[in-house]
Amino acid sequence: MTDEAGSAGALTATAGGGRWPDLREVPFKPRAPWFNGDLQTIRNFLVVEGLGRGPAPPASRRMELPLNDGTGDRLLADYSQGEEGRGLIVLIHGLSGCSASAYMKASAAAFDAAGYSTLRLNLRGAGPSAGLSSDCYHSGRTEDLANALRTLQDQDDRIFQRGLCLVGYSLGGNMLLKFLAEYAGDFPVTAAATVCAPIDLAAASRWFDRRRNRIYQRRLLNWMLRDAVRLPLSSTQRDAIMAARTVYGFDEVFTAPRFGFESADDYYAKSSARRFLSGIETPSLLVEAQDDPWVPTASYDNVDWSVLPRLHRLSAEGGGHVGFHDNASRVPWHDRRILSFFEWVAG
Known part of the structure; x- marks a missing residue:
């Protein structure tokens, strides 16, 4: 030690x-x-x-x-x-x-x-x-x-x-x-x-989306897009995620629908450790x-x-x-x- x-x-x-x-x-x-x-x-x-x-x-x-x-x-x-x-x-x-x-x-x-x-x-x-x-x-x-x-x-x-x-x-x-x-x-x-x-997760999303975090936002979103495009995707799915401008937007158009959540907010509510x-x-x-x-x-x-x-x-x-x-x-x-x-x- x-x-x-x-x-x-x-x-x-x-x-x-x-x-x-x-x-x-x-x-x-x-x-x-x-x-x-x-x-x-x-x-x-x-x-x-x-x-x-x-x-x-x-x-x-x-x-x-x-x-x-x-x-x-x-x-x-x-x-x-x-x-x-x-x-x-x-x-x-x-x-x-x-x-x-x-x-x-x-x-x-x-x-x-x-x-x-x-x-x-x-x-x-x-x-x-x-x-x-x-x-x-x-x-x-x-x-x-x-x-x-x-x-x-x-x-x-x-x-x-x-x-x-x-x-x-x-x-x-x-x-x-x-x-x-x-x-x-x-x-x-x-x-x-x-x-x-x-x-x-919802509170973290709001915190991360602050204007002062725009460089973090861009970098993390690029990493998420990199990982997502490796997957088998339809042209509609690919277009949707490439149009995302925030992590929340990515979760709204990709994570939530892919895994059966109604929305990004629903995904955050059901997956947050706090509950x-x-x-x-x-x-x-x-x-x-x-x-x-x-x-x-x-x-x-x-x-x-x-x-x-x-x-x-x-x-x-x-x-x-x-x-x-x-x-x-x-x-x-x-x-x-x-x-x-x-x-x-x-x-």
Whole structure:
């Protein structure tokens, strides 16, 4: 374990009456010159991915995971074997991400250094899974995660013996929380964590659509269009998505009708993790930043955490969107906090 991860032993009372590790005792302090939420957010693209200065992921082997849902679609994942006695951590990327995303590789490196096995999952239609998929994922398509884990267990019935932890980033975090409410009882999930999850998709859409985010909007929409045009589409569908000018517009003309929702608003309402939080029994850490330009911290403020004793919100003053590049370590702050939490849960 690196840096201050050993602080997991310190406990503090929560409003729900439970006992949690005091993860706030090591507050987030941004690394120069990445002093605000926007700079924290773009550092992954500029420095980690653009200049290749991020930590190298652990040596891994590619695994193929059939979904066995009648579609013939398969997912690809990068698996790294950890130390004897350590459990497995499955990482779930965000919107337009994949196993090669900067935050996925950085987390895998941190968890590997702590001895854990890691599996960086590519969701349906994402990254290298695109060539093996006739369809794509969305934030509420939790059955894909469940089917992938079942296949993983079928391929190696001992892979979960030392414990199973799950980590979701951004939209993958929303999917993970919904999954925990719906499927966690089917698997030996020890603990879970999310980073900057948009737990209220409608609120996140409004927040992201602000004028100040137009550069983010253009970039993310281009990534979404790139992924969508890989799929078998009619000329009408292709024309509709190419005409979209916002992420909301894309969800209105593509995501919602493709998956049987009445509208983008209906898709957001039925897929948002917030409506599933009360059904989560797995000890879970929800990390978020108050200066996140993509996800409003108000979504977390509006939840009564006192009635959710299995959930622990960790709100940092800074960190941006899945950034958390601080001055204490090359390992991102959120990864060190997640490790502390998992260590505490494991006892």
